[in-house]
Amino acid sequence: MDWWNILIYALLVSYFLLVIATVFTVLHERRDPIRALSWIAVVILLPFIGLGLFVFFGQDYRKQKIFNRKEIKDLKQFEHLSYRQLREIDSFSHPAVASNREIITLLLNNNKSLLTTDNRLEVLNDGAETFSSLVDALRRAESSIHLEYYIFENDDLGGEIVEILKAKARSGVEVRFIYDDVGSWNLKRRFIRSLREAGVQIHCFMPVVFPWLTSKINYRNHRKIVVIDGRVGYTGGLNIADRYLRGTKYGPWRDTHLKIEGSAVHMLQLTFLTDWYFATGIQLKDKEKYLAPAARNAGDTAVQIATSGPDSDWATIMQAYFAAINKATDHIYISTPYFMPGESLLTALKVAALSGIDVRIMLPSRSDSKIVYWASRSYITELLEARIKVYLYTEGFNHSKIMTIDDHFSSIGTANMDNRSFEDNFEVTAMIYDSRVTDRIEQRFLQDLKGCVKLTRKHWAARSRSEMLKESVARLFSPLL
Structure with missing residues (x-):
């Protein structure tokens, strides 16, 4: 009995030491005070569970620099161009620059997000508009298809898109596909294997493997990006699943997506290439193929593509x-x-x-x-x-x-x-x-x-x-x- 009491006492002491160490870690990292206090409250008020939540969801990887965009060599060219735009911003003749100069300058400084002024945008207001446009663009692909989604489900809509991807890969089009492991949790191994057998290069973004990689479960790829032939891009709120087209128990699904043609597509492509490197360790360097010249006279809309996440220094x-x-x-x-x-x-x-x-x-x-x-x-x-x-x-x-x-x-x-x-x-x-x-x-x-x-x-x-x-x-x- 004495040994049992000693064991319980040792476990309690160890637990309290872990709590103190966790609180010290939160304070030492100088987080946002509100988030820091919230985590301290969770750790103290929820015995054992609070520590587990902190381990899984509380790590601050932006401060720890786990994800480093500076390793991507192709980003150096865009960083140089962003410095040039900062120097020349007052000489831009586009009318939108004057009224948005502060925002444009901010994004050039904190995200190296280039201002592009030759774009044509189509606002897509629901699943029917979005997926009709997307499916048509995928069928027209000639050289490359890059797509990444937080949620991709192998249902009717997902199945239709997958068949297009397989057909394009078999015809020689380079098809690369990134899915998030948490958002697309239901994808089966045989589904992924069938894509690879057809020639689609598919990879999971930050797989969650219990118990080794669970500390990064909190940092998910919530992006929705499609880039076709380096010339046409899509982004917005819609993932790939039937509910985004047909609705849910709450009724019709109202969402907004965007089709982009012009130089802003290059920034979407660069975002995908960066995520591809994080997912695979491979840098794709064929700029002529993946950063194709923008179509002439695509449009005159000014756009900056802003990204954020634990790979960036700023929110x-x-x-x-x-x-x-x-x-x-x-x-x-x-x-x-x-x-x-x-x-x-x-x-x-x-x-x-x-x-x-x-x-x-x-x-x-x-x-x-x-x-x-x-x-x-x-x-x-x-x-x-x-x-x-x-x-x-x-x-x-x-x-x-x-x-x-x-x-x-x-x-x-x-x-x-x-x-x-x-x-x-x-x-x-x-x-x-x-x-x-x-x-x-x-x-x-x-x-x-x-x-x-x-x-x-x-x-x-x-x-x-x-x-x-x-x-x-x-x-x-x-x-x-």
């Missing part, structure tokens, strides 16, 4: 949103499925609204993630108090990730307005400097508002106490979600 997309919000003079329209913006963006939005700017935020009335749903709702009271107009979309599930500001800035991409997208996930977003494209996005946003319930402070204050309790509890975990 690029969050910083760009912060700069854009602070420049607003008339209105800000935001649609996001998950809203946990962090203190800086939340303050920027409140200040804008209290300064007389028309700030409207569209959220889904129902969600596919309960804790995120309640955490998002926990911000609504203070949004309404700051005179921000909040709308709940009721005609299905709105998964669009868009922002428009005044008449000259808009964004479409993969990043939600939450800490996970800003800090942890690999994300990509197109920053668009064009009044015509911005107007098209805004017109669809205003159309979507007709399918929303506009919240009032009186109506919101009348919700049940149980709802308020769920919001308050979920809010405690919002810095970690």
Whole structure:
């Protein structure tokens, strides 16, 4: 019995020493104070479980430099070009540059994201538009197809796209495919084997192998990118699965995707090539094939492709949103499925609204993630108090990730307005400097508002106490979600 007591005592002492060491680690890394306090609370208040959560989800790989973009040799050319653009930005003749100079300069500095001004964009407003365009473009591929998705399912839609990929690979087209191991958890080995047998080069991004690689399970590739022949690119909110086309139990799936032609495709391609290197250790160097010259007279829309994730030194997309919000003079329209913006963006939005700017935020009335749903709702009271107009979309599930500001800035991409997208996930977003494209996005946003319930402070204050309790509890975990 004495030995048993000694063993229990030793285990308890070891556990408390681990807790103290973990708390010291969090403090030593000088994290964002709110996230640091949240992790300390989790570790202390959830015995044993809290330590496990920290090991799996709490590592800060941006600070640890585990993912290093500087190893990619092809990035040096783009880094040189970004320095040149910084020196010459005042001489750009494109009309969008003057009104967005600060945002463009920011992205050149924090992300080496080149400004491209020769693009043609097509805004795709649902699964039917997106997949019809994508399937047609894939069938036309002549030299290369590069695609990466967070979620790819082997259902009817996924099966149709896979058959195209196999046929193209057999005909000599280079097909490369990256899927995220967590998002595409259901893909079977025989599915992957069948693609490889057809000549498709398919790799998993950061596989999770228990127990060895679980410390990186928190850092996922949330990007949706397709680049065809180095000339046509797609990105936005839609993954590959039937529900994105046919809807879910919540109704039709409302989303926004983007087709790009022009030099911005090179930046999407470079993002894919970087992710390919992370997934395989192989650098693809045939620039003539993978960075094909942009089609002449593709268009005149100015675009910067911004990426963020643990491979970058800065929270690029969050910083760009912060700069854009602070420049607003008339209105800000935001649609996001998950809203946990962090203190800086939340303050920027409140200040804008209290300064007389028309700030409207569209959220889904129902969600596919309960804790995120309640955490998002926990911000609504203070949004309404700051005179921000909040709308709940009721005609299905709105998964669009868009922002428009005044008449000259808009964004479409993969990043939600939450800490996970800003800090942890690999994300990509197109920053668009064009009044015509911005107007098209805004017109669809205003159309979507007709399918929303506009919240009032009186109506919101009348919700049940149980709802308020769920919001308050979920809010405690919002810095970690």
